[in-house]
Amino acid sequence: MADESKRPHPWRVEGAPPSDPPGGPKRPRSTWLRFGGMLVVLLALNWIISSFFLSPAERAPVSYTFFLTQVQANNVSEITSTADTIEGEFKKETAYTPTGETKSEQVQRFTTQRPSFADDNLFASLQSNDVPVNANSPDAPRPIWQQLLIGFGPTILLVALFVWIYRRMAGGAGGALGSFGKSRAKLYQPETGPRTTFADVAGIEEVEKEVTEIVDFLREPEKYRKLGAQIPHGVLLSGPPGTGKTLLARAVAGEARVPFFSISASEFIEAIVGVGASRVRDLFDQAKKVAPSIIFIDELDAIGRARGSAQSLGGNDEREQTLNQILTEMDGFTGSEGVVVLAATNRSEVLDPALLRPGRFDRRVVVSPPDLAGRRAILGVHTRGVPLAPGVDLDGIAATTPGMVGADLKNLVNEAALLAARRGHSQVENADVTDALEKVVLGTVRGIMLTAGEKERTAFHESGHALLGMLTPGADPVRKISIIPRGQALGVTFQSPSSDRYGYSAKYLRGRIIGALGGRAAEEVVFGDMTTGAESDLDQVSNIARQMVGRWGMSEAIGPVTVLPPPGQESPLGLDGVAPATKELIDAEVRKIVEACYAEALSLLRSHRPQLDSLAHRLLETETLDEADAYAAAGISPSEAPGAVARGEAPGSAPAPGIPHQTAAGPAPAVSASAADPTERA
Ligand SMILES: Nc1ncnc2c1ncn2[C@@H]1O[C@H](COP(=O)(O)OP(=O)(O)OP(=O)(O)O)[C@@H](O)[C@H]1O
Numbered sequence: 001m002a003d004e005s006k007r008p009h010p011w012r013v014e015g016a017p018p019s020d021p022p023g024g025p026k027r028p029r030s031t032w033l034r035f036g037g038m039l040v041v042l043l044a045l046n047w048i049i050s051s052f053f054l055s056p057a058e059r060a061p062v063s064y065t066f067f068l069t070q071v072q073a074n075n076v077s078e079i080t081s082t083a084d085t086i087e088g089e090f091k092k093e094t095a096y097t098p099t100g101e102t103k104s105e106q107v108q109r110f111t112t113q114r115p116s117f118a119d120d121n122l123f124a125s126l127q128s129n130d131v132p133v134n135a136n137s138p139d140a141p142r143p144i145w146q147q148l149l150i151g152f153g154p155t156i157l158l159v160a161l162f163v164w165i166y167r168r169m170a171g172g173a174g175g176a177l178g179s180f181g182k183s184r185a186k187l188y189q190p191e192t193g194p195r196t197t198f199a200d201v202a203g204i205e206e207v208e209k210e211v212t213e214i215v216d217f218l219r220e221p222e223k224y225r226k227l228g229a230q231i232p233h234g235v236l237l238s239g240p241p242g243t244g245k246t247l248l249a250r251a252v253a254g255e256a257r258v259p260f261f262s263i264s265a266s267e268f269i270e271a272i273v274g275v276g277a278s279r280v281r282d283l284f285d286q287a288k289k290v291a292p293s294i295i296f297i298d299e300l301d302a303i304g305r306a307r308g309s310a311q312s313l314g315g316n317d318e319r320e321q322t323l324n325q326i327l328t329e330m331d332g333f334t335g336s337e338g339v340v341v342l343a344a345t346n347r348s349e350v351l352d353p354a355l356l357r358p359g360r361f362d363r364r365v366v367v368s369p370p371d372l373a374g375r376r377a378i379l380g381v382h383t384r385g386v387p388l389a390p391g392v393d394l395d396g397i398a399a400t401t402p403g404m405v406g407a408d409l410k411n412l413v414n415e416a417a418l419l420a421a422r423r424g425h426s427q428v429e430n431a432d433v434t435d436a437l438e439k440v441v442l443g444t445v446r447g448i449m450l451t452a453g454e455k456e457r458t459a460f461h462e463s464g465h466a467l468l469g470m471l472t473p474g475a476d477p478v479r480k481i482s483i484i485p486r487g488q489a490l491g492v493t494f495q496s497p498s499s500d501r502y503g504y505s506a507k508y509l510r511g512r513i514i515g516a517l518g519g520r521a522a523e524e525v526v527f528g529d530m531t532t533g534a535e536s537d538l539d540q541v542s543n544i545a546r547q548m549v550g551r552w553g554m555s556e557a558i559g560p561v562t563v564l565p566p567p568g569q570e571s572p573l574g575l576d577g578v579a580p581a582t583k584e585l586i587d588a589e590v591r592k593i594v595e596a597c598y599a600e601a602l603s604l605l606r607s608h609r610p611q612l613d614s615l616a617h618r619l620l621e622t623e624t625l626d627e628a629d630a631y632a633a634a635g636i637s638p639s640e641a642p643g644a645v646a647r648g649e650a651p652g653s654a655p656a657p658g659i660p661h662q663t664a665a666g667p668a669p670a671v672s673a674s675a676a677d678p679t680e681r682a
């Protein structure tokens with residue numbers, strides 16, 4: 001579910017492992033690896049230096065008895081004692097065999113330890129052999145250079161480490177210390193590299209129109225200046241991930257043939273307070289130097305969240321300073337600089353209102369997921385360089401992919417091309433595309449073996465979903481059923497609408513709940529008990545039912561009022577202002593809806609038991625059924641299926657159930673992804 005809040009997407013298979021959010025971890029792992037490596041190197045250096053300087057000059061340790069024999073043999077030229085440690089030199093190199101070794105070594109400079117119990121008269125024998133004896137005080141201070149080294153060495157190394165980190169964070173491989181505050185925006189010059197133009201952007205024509213004025217201004221600023229016209233300082237593009245906001249910004253720069261500075265808002269922020277602000281300053285300075293130009297700030301919400309909001313607990317000083325600096329820079333525009341700031345966000349509703357005031361991001365453009373024609377056009381753009389076999393039906397693909405955004409469609413085309421290459425085709429064939437779609441929609445096949453029992457259960461579970469989908473009036477047609485394990489799911493039933501849906505009737509939503517409960521109901525009807533496989537189904541069911549009651553005014557007891565915050569925006573502490581009594585009522589109403597739907601699911605499956613069996617058995621034979629086979633196995637003709645009667649629900653403005661919708665920030669209604677969930681047994 002965590003995944004979905006980031007990416008409103010009908011093709012979700014619940015229970016799938018959450019992928020990295022779009023704005024995912026930014027600090028590359030290699031930085032940490034290098035940091036660790038550097039630390040190890042410095043520590044090693046520290047150790048080498050101190051052991052080299054602080055260890056006594058190279059002296060071989062010899063046993064005390066050996067030393068005594070050498071004194072007696074008059075082979076000792078001089079000694080120095082520090083407490084019981086004796087250091088000295090033999091008159092000539094002497095063979096010594098250390099205890100436990102067999103090979104002897106030649107020793108001249110030696111050190112030895114006088115045992116405390118020794119009662120020999122060492123001093124007398126030294127004197128009788130005329131050995132000069134020196135002594136050090138045991139706690140004599142170390143020489144001054146050693147003290148300095150011990151005292152400051154580690155500190156110096158630590159400081160060196162920090163300086164190195166600083167420089168890395170400032171992004172200056174080889175950059176001087178002063179490069180902290182340099183912006184790290186990528187600069188795209190119009191002359192170099194491939195130019196992105198509006199021809200590369202498809203399916204969002206209304207949005208293109210909104211920004212053509214800016215293109216025009218950047219091309220001929222004089223025309224506007226002469227008339228004293230104010231061009232917007234900032235344009236905020238908001239919309240779900242992958243809808244082409246970045247692409248659009250680049251296309252604006254490409255069309256206007258001006259330099260394009262691109263940076264993600266999170267790149268301003270570093271651990272060091274003040275760096276972000278100076279990077280902003282630097283970026284705007286650079287842009288002004290080459291004006292007319294475009295600054296594009298991606299993921300603006302990373303720094304542009306409302307100040308003092310709950311999410312920004314802790315560590316928001318830097319963020320706030322950076323945000324303030326952006327505001328200051330934009331306020332500072334006199335309108336003649338010719339710098340236009342474009343910014344993108346997936347979550348315009350969390351932005352600080354200060355950003356949206358006139359003179360800042362006062363123009364807002366909502367980029368919605370593409371509709372049918374838009375998807376067709378985007379497929380056209382991305383298949384430009386792909387050789388397609390005559391049988392490939394782009395219209396058909398566009399029709400079966402409601403809710404997919406530009407990035408998904410691009411990915412789909414790429415998967416199809418990869419598949420075609422792997423299969424040795426010279427052109428991308430229709431089968432490559434449909435198989436790629438299956439992979440994208442349902443997930444990659446997982447190589448696990450189900451036992452016969454598990455397989456049978458899964459077959460009935462999926463058949464339950466599918467049959468209820470076929471029997472429920474107004475439900476989305478069943479496109480595919482599969483009991484091949486993919487991702488987290490053991491099986492998948494995939495339904496998608498025949499046309500884009502913009503709103504839902506209570507009847508349709510009840511149908512969705514009934515269908516989602518179909519898996520568990522089938523298990524109960526056939527096996528008389530249930531398994532954990534229905535967990536994600538139940539999540540989905542509760543989600544829809546709660547929204548029906550709490551957000552869409554579809555329960556009598558609550559009435560036509562909104563009592564719950566939108567999903568994903570609930571306060572983490574449960575402080576969402578819903579009275580406990582209301583909460584209880586909501587729970588009771590949700591339960592009522594779900595229980596009624598479950599009863600209906602059970603009775604439908606009991607009364608259509610032969611069809612359930614036939615579907616499940618067919619599924620066990622072939623593992624995957626497409627639309628035609630599935631309806632045939634159930635003995636229902638798709639055109640007669642009640643589902644076919646009410647296709648293309650009346651448009652409304654309600655968002656798709658269970659899919660956290662983007663709040664539209666502009667005049668256009670929020671077009672949310674349409675409903676089509678593969679419900680699976682996970
Ligand atoms: N309308 C579109 N027409 C053609 N291609 C598109 C469209 N929308 C998205 N794409 C493709 O998807 C890719 C990703 O889109 P892009 O990075 O612009 O999305 P975004 O809205 O900026 O997403 P995010 O919010 O995650 O940054 C683009 O490089 C482009 O190839």
Ligand SMILES: [Zn+2]
Nearest residue numbers: 519537680681
């Ligand atoms: Zn299920």
